[in-house]
Amino acid sequence: MFLYEVRFECYSDTTISQAEKAINALLDCWRYNGQIIGREFPLVLKEAVFACRVVSPLQDSLLEKYQSNQVKRAKQGLHDVGLLSPKLKLLGRDINSDDSDECHTPKWQVLYTNYLQTCSPLRCGEHFTPIPLHRLPAVANGDHKQLIKWQEDWSACDQLQMNGSILEHGALNEISQINSRLFRRGYDLCKRLEYLTQVPTYYYLYRVGGDNLMSEQTRSCPSCGGDWRLEHSVHDIFDFKCDNCRLVSNLSWDFKS
Ligand SMILES: [Zn+2]
Ligand SMILES: [Zn+2]
Incomplete structure (x- = not known):
């Protein structure tokens, strides 16, 4: 940057x-x-x-x-x-910030952010570097405001669940469940981005909690119920990836070593 x-x-x-x-x-x-x-x-x-x-x-x-x-x-x-x-x-x-992605056409990309990040919420799937939004066709109404607003809401929920003092449950629900409003907004944006860029675009579902390591490792895709476990963790975050549903997720942070 x-x-x-x-x-x-x-x-x-x-x-x-x-x-x-x-x-x-x-x-x-x-x-x-x-x-x-x-x-x-x-x-x-x-x-x-x-x-x-x-x-x-x-x-x-x-x-x-x-x-x-x-x-x-x-x-x-x-x-x-x-x-x-x-x-x-x-x-x-700026040596404090991530470098932008250099791929012209990434093999896949993922909508991902967290409470600390202000860089582009769209990342190259292979390099995990942020993709400058201005390089892409506008997602809606001539710019990327909907993506930035989705990112602000996601970061705010992440901040609340990290702090754990107020509204923790509702915030966690928004970033980890496929029936949440935040999910639906982000998932629609992913579909739109995939259509505009012709690059497979995944949505990241946060995962924490769960009963035990075994049940977390064998967790199935929350959308189609299929097997989505990856053999090796990708970028130390993604342990699950469903190519049909375009979803990625992590092994519950409670059990991730
Ligand atoms: Zn790349
Ligand atoms: Zn699926």
């Missing part, structure tokens, strides 16, 4: 609140299009220039060729409040 400084210069009178609103609207649209990642973008104002730092999945992620109509409109919104187009300065490669 790459760290950029983005500068917005004022060319006519504007108020701080107007400028801030227009800039944040652009940051949201970039994020929903997969051109930047992360949740927090501190914005500073110095001598009529607003500046913030963003992380992009690829060095060229912020180029106009990737922008959505929403991004285009948000840039127009900057001009409407007296700001120039954003100026970008590459600060360097």
Whole structure:
């Protein structure tokens, strides 16, 4: 991932609140299009220039060729409040974050996230590296907002069940059961992604608990009831994979060594 400084210069009178609103609207649209990642973008104002730092999945992620109509409109919104187009300065490669996937057509891909991650929720099945969303056709309404919102909800549930102090049961249900609303949303997005990219797209089902190691090892696919155990664990996470249902899962974290 790459760290950029983005500068917005004022060319006519504007108020701080107007400028801030227009800039944040652009940051949201970039994020929903997969051109930047992360949740927090501190914005500073110095001598009529607003500046913030963003992380992009690829060095060229912020180029106009990737922008959505929403991004285009948000840039127009900057001009409407007296700001120039954003100026970008590459600060360097972010060594704290994962590198993006380099496959042009992965053999398979998986929708996967957790409470710590803000990178793309779509990963290459072979390398397990995040696939920049802006490289893919828009999943709905011109960008990837539905995927980002699914990821936010999944991460929030994961955070609740990790903390274990409130709403733990309901949160765990959402990320581990195939009758949950979160599952249905994500599973539909997987189908849509598979249709758009022609790459087999799997959904990850979280698994924890269970009675004993034996019953967990012989657990069948929750959708078709078939045998889905993998001979070897993939990326140290996936121990089950059903190619019919496009589902992957782990051996219950309670019994995983
Ligand atoms: Zn790959
Ligand atoms: Zn199945």
